[in-house]
Amino acid sequence: MRALLFERKVAKYAAARVAGALAGAGSGVRVGPLRLAEVDEPELPGPGWVRVRPRLTGICGSDLATIDARSSRYFEPIVSFPFVPGHEVVGELDDGTRVVVQPTLTCAARGVDPMCDQCVAGRTNLCERIAFGHVEPGLQTGFCEDTGGGWGLVLVAHESQLHRVPGGMSDEQAVLVEPAACAVHAAATVRSGSIAVVGAGTLGLLTIAALRHPEKPHGPLIATAKHAEQRKLARELGADLVVEPGALERAVRMHSRAFQFGEQLTSGVDTVVDCVGSEDSIAQSLRVVAPGGGVVLVGMPGVTTVDLTPLWHREVSVRGSYAYTADDFAAAFELVADLGLERLLSATYTLDRYREAVEHASAAGRRGAVKIAFDLRNERNR
Amino acid sequence: MPRPGFVLDVDRSTPPVLFWHGEGFRLERLPTGSRVIYAPEPLAALKDPDEAIRHALLNPLGDSKPLPELLSPGMKLTICFDDISLPLPPMRRPDVRQRVIEAVLDMAAAAGVDDVVLVAALALHRRMTDDELRHALGDRVFDAFAPHGRLQQHDAEDPDGLVHLGTTEQGEDVEINKRAATSDLIVYVNINLVAMDGGWKSTATGLASYRSLRHHHNVRTMQHSRSFMDQHRSELHSSNWRMGKVLRDSGVKIFQIETTLNNDTFPTEFGFLQRREWEWSARDRASFLAVSKTLDRAPGRLKRSIFHSIKSPHAMTSVQAGEVEAVHEVTTANVYKQQLVEVSGQTDVLTMGLPYICPYNVNSVMNPILVMCLGLGYFFNLYKGQPLVRQGGVVIMSHPTPWAFHPVHHPSYIDFFEQVLAETTDPVEIEAKYEESFATDPWYIHLYRTSYAYHGVHPFYMWYWGAHALQHLGGVIVVGGDARAVRRLGFKPASTLRDALEMAEDVVGRDPSITHIHNPPILMADVR
Numbered sequence: 001m002r003a004l005l006f007e008r009k010v011a012k013y014a015a016a017r018v019a020g021a022l023a024g025a026g027s028g029v030r031v032g033p034l035r036l037a038e039v040d041e042p043e044l045p046g047p048g049w050v051r052v053r054p055r056l057t058g059i060c061g062s063d064l065a066t067i068d069a070r071s072s073r074y075f076e077p078i079v080s081f082p083f084v085p086g087h088e089v090v091g092e093l094d095d096g097t098r099v100v101v102q103p104t105l106t107c108a109a110r111g112v113d114p115m116c117d118q119c120v121a122g123r124t125n126l127c128e129r130i131a132f133g134h135v136e137p138g139l140q141t142g143f144c145e146d147t148g149g150g151w152g153l154v155l156v157a158h159e160s161q162l163h164r165v166p167g168g169m170s171d172e173q174a175v176l177v178e179p180a181a182c183a184v185h186a187a188a189t190v191r192s193g194s195i196a197v198v199g200a201g202t203l204g205l206l207t208i209a210a211l212r213h214p215e216k217p218h219g220p221l222i223a224t225a226k227h228a229e230q231r232k233l234a235r236e237l238g239a240d241l242v243v244e245p246g247a248l249e250r251a252v253r254m255h256s257r258a259f260q261f262g263e264q265l266t267s268g269v270d271t272v273v274d275c276v277g278s279e280d281s282i283a284q285s286l287r288v289v290a291p292g293g294g295v296v297l298v299g300m301p302g303v304t305t306v307d308l309t310p311l312w313h314r315e316v317s318v319r320g321s322y323a324y325t326a327d328d329f330a331a332a333f334e335l336v337a338d339l340g341l342e343r344l345l346s347a348t349y350t351l352d353r354y355r356e357a358v359e360h361a362s363a364a365g366r367r368g369a370v371k372i373a374f375d376l377r378n379e380r381n382r
Numbered sequence: 383m384p385r386p387g388f389v390l391d392v393d394r395s396t397p398p399v400l401f402w403h404g405e406g407f408r409l410e411r412l413p414t415g416s417r418v419i420y421a422p423e424p425l426a427a428l429k430d431p432d433e434a435i436r437h438a439l440l441n442p443l444g445d446s447k448p449l450p451e452l453l454s455p456g457m458k459l460t461i462c463f464d465d466i467s468l469p470l471p472p473m474r475r476p477d478v479r480q481r482v483i484e485a486v487l488d489m490a491a492a493a494g495v496d497d498v499v500l501v502a503a504l505a506l507h508r509r510m511t512d513d514e515l516r517h518a519l520g521d522r523v524f525d526a527f528a529p530h531g532r533l534q535q536h537d538a539e540d541p542d543g544l545v546h547l548g549t550t551e552q553g554e555d556v557e558i559n560k561r562a563a564t565s566d567l568i569v570y571v572n573i574n575l576v577a578m579d580g581g582w583k584s585t586a587t588g589l590a591s592y593r594s595l596r597h598h599h600n601v602r603t604m605q606h607s608r609s610f611m612d613q614h615r616s617e618l619h620s621s622n623w624r625m626g627k628v629l630r631d632s633g634v635k636i637f638q639i640e641t642t643l644n645n646d647t648f649p650t651e652f653g654f655l656q657r658r659e660w661e662w663s664a665r666d667r668a669s670f671l672a673v674s675k676t677l678d679r680a681p682g683r684l685k686r687s688i689f690h691s692i693k694s695p696h697a698m699t700s701v702q703a704g705e706v707e708a709v710h711e712v713t714t715a716n717v718y719k720q721q722l723v724e725v726s727g728q729t730d731v732l733t734m735g736l737p738y739i740c741p742y743n744v745n746s747v748m749n750p751i752l753v754m755c756l757g758l759g760y761f762f763n764l765y766k767g768q769p770l771v772r773q774g775g776v777v778i779m780s781h782p783t784p785w786a787f788h789p790v791h792h793p794s795y796i797d798f799f800e801q802v803l804a805e806t807t808d809p810v811e812i813e814a815k816y817e818e819s820f821a822t823d824p825w826y827i828h829l830y831r832t833s834y835a836y837h838g839v840h841p842f843y844m845w846y847w848g849a850h851a852l853q854h855l856g857g858v859i860v861v862g863g864d865a866r867a868v869r870r871l872g873f874k875p876a877s878t879l880r881d882a883l884e885m886a887e888d889v890v891g892r893d894p895s896i897t898h899i900h901n902p903p904i905l906m907a908d909v910r
Contacts, residue, residue: 247800254797259825 003152020068026362057150058088086150087142193270200225212238384423387723401735421905427697444708453493467741480520503588506837582626645903730894759847783863807872
């Protein structure tokens with residue numbers, strides 16, 4: 001079958017890193033270890049596993065970080081090579097049932113018995129066995145050698161990973177359910193009060209939507225967005241105020257009526273949801289969060305140098321927000337359907353145009369786009 | 383004998399006309415048939431200004447005793463004076479304020495008055511620096527008062543430094559500087575650069591709190607002032623005059639000293655600015671070329687520093703003292719004598735070149751909001767009778783309008799520009815939705831009180847200053863401005879005057895009448 005394959009090739013990985021750093025995000029796709037290949041269909045690892053034929057698969061920020069070799073080495077033990085990327089998947093089973101894949105490879109999928117404490121408690125996103133069991137290491141489908149991924153014509157998934165797509169929901173909507181579930185999960189960690197959402201890529205926009213849907217239980221929401229289309233969408237999805245990234249301190253200062261010493265605000269918003277995860281965004285988050293407030297890292301941070309003095313001095317909490325649980329998926333289906341979030345899907349590509357697709361995804365904001373996906377519905381050999 | 387102002391009808395022999403363009407100039411050829419309004423030439427300076435001041439203090443106007451008779455040992459005397467916003471550009475030493483205050487202090491000393499405090503009447507303007515105060519007051523006064531805390535700057539946000547004296551019959555709060563209000567006598571030392579200045583506005587505005595100012599610094603007042611340069615048709619002035627009555631009735635005693643200046647605005651090296659283009663001498667042309675070339679090559683900061691170092695040769699043309707209203711009547715007549723130009727009929731399109739300076743960016747940056755205020759607030763309103771431009775007409779302003787702000791002087795302007803104007807440019811909506819939060823923002827208040835920042839509400843007032851024009855005009859075009867900043871202001875950018883005139887035709891129709899208000903120096907059109 002045809003698939004995009006990511007192999008462990010050190011020289012190409014290094015080239016991707018250099019290209020990504022020098023020529024800009026997405027450049028790793030031309031020199032790195034990702035290639036279009038003919039590969040064997042993945043085998044079913046055991047009972048409860050089924051074949052899924054991806055219909056649409058999104059390109060996520062973590063995929064782009066992988067392609068440009070920007071990901072943290074933290075992932076090395078929990079990824080197995082070679083793998084077919086792609087974890088934002090709407091696909092169909094052999095019987096034609098359409099499903100969205102919950103890609104986390106947890107105890108249930110791995111046949112781990114007894115299950116870890118986190119899985120027992122329903123916090124499957126925090127599964128303690130992601131590198132163990134009868135499936136090769138891989139924190140998610142799309143990073144695991146055994147399962148295949150959404151950027152190929154077939155993947156395998158455990159029944160615990162499948163969410164049936166409601167009859168009236170289009171593929172274009174369903175492909176946004178996985179990132180929406182991330183946003184729902186992140187939104188659930190936000191306590192009441194004022195909020196700043198940093199970044200208005202897919203995750204930032206979906207987080208705004210999740211924070212504002214179905215009601216508005218939180219306080220004022222200020223969002224940052226670099227590009228005009230992002231600003232428009234952020235407002236549509238419920239941000240009270242949308243500013244350019246460099247203007248966040250000023251907007252939060254006005255909102256919170258803070259004083260200022262140097263760049264640091266004396267007050268701020270109760271919670272900052274950082275949907276970027278860069279050194280700058282984390283530092284900015286610490287500048288605009290109120291004393292005793294919280295910063296939620298939704299964007300994948302990686303290796304980062306940040307001055308934690310304000311965190312210490314102002315008793316700020318920083319917590320991560322990774323993935324989702326089954327309940328988050330249920331809420332995400334509703335979120336996507338209720339708000340018509342298919343409008344965030346800006347363009348689709350066939351697998352053989354993967355370089356263009358990756359470059360488009362890497363420059364999505366600048367090019368007025370949000371989510372870029374592969375459309376595998378008309379691929380040969382399906 | 384200085385020549386009066388006049389209106390030139392442009393014909394084929396008319397040379398290009400000089401337009402201010404921020405920290406630079408443009409020479410523009412106006413279409414045949416356009417009109418150019420030139421100000422009267424500078425009136426003669428008083429031969430002996432110090433003697434004229436002394437004469438005014440001893441021969442007051444209206445129901446007032448001569449100043450020495452109002453001074454006595456043991457009394458509390460407060461001398462208030464106009465701040466950095468006047469005159470423009472700042473004048474050469476000695477400043478009029480120095481001359482007048484020295485004369486007042488001499489009389490106070492002679493009368494044995496010990497308790498004297500000087501107060502800069504800032505209203506909601508930024509505090510003056512020591513250098514600026516020293517320039518305005520002179521070394522002798524500054525050194526005698528500043529070290530002892532007897533040279534103060536009005537603080538419109540000091541809860542302990544204000545006193546509420548009552549309300550007008552229209553419910554307007556009158557709250558002014560406590561030291562001044564509780565003095566046995568306020569001597570107010572004014573410079574009347576334009577007809578808006580002076581009168582009761584000196585005390586009722588210059589010494590007031592935000593609580594008091596908001597009653598006349600608002601959109602309704604500005605839209606009902608036709609114009610605010612014409613006291614008798616100005617709701618701004620009516621409100622100040624009502625407040626003046628409250629001041630008087632509450633026992634506040636004011637001895638008003640008002641001065642007028644001639645319009646000899648720029649020193650010799652910029653002499654061409656003062657002259658009518660067809661009368662430029664070879665030296666004027668050479669100066670123009672030299673200055674223009676230098677400016678073309680100079681970086682922005684250098685240009686700013688060159689222009690803001692200019693000290694005007696302004697000379698005093700009159701000084702009158704005594705009772706506020708009697709004094710102001712004479713003062714206004716003297717301002718008109720220097721500035722008024724009779725103009726027959728309105729125009730479809732009004733063009734204006736905007737300079738590098740306005741009352742709120744002395745030693746600072748002319749930000750886009752101030753560009754709007756200077757053009758649509760000041761220049762547009764420099765009329766008596768009816769606006770120079772007809773209802774639905776177009777104003778074309780020439781200014782680079784950079785997206786630039788002075789972070790210390792204008793912090794709330796930045797937020798106003800970035801946040802408020804990004805949402806709306808409608809003064810009514812802006813006032814209703816945003817004014818209070820800016821006006822009461824503790825950070826802005828802190829910066830106003832302790833740093834050198836204009837008050838948080840000040841950019842709103844600048845926007846309201848243009849409210850009458852915004853209501854009246856069919857369009858505003860800015861030539862040579864930063865397109866993004868111009869659009870943020872709600873105006874249209876044009877690269878050249880020719881483009882702007884073509885764009886204006888879309889609003890006012892083909893072959894419009896065009897009038898250019900020539901500046902410098904300042905003039906006021908008496909539109910019949």
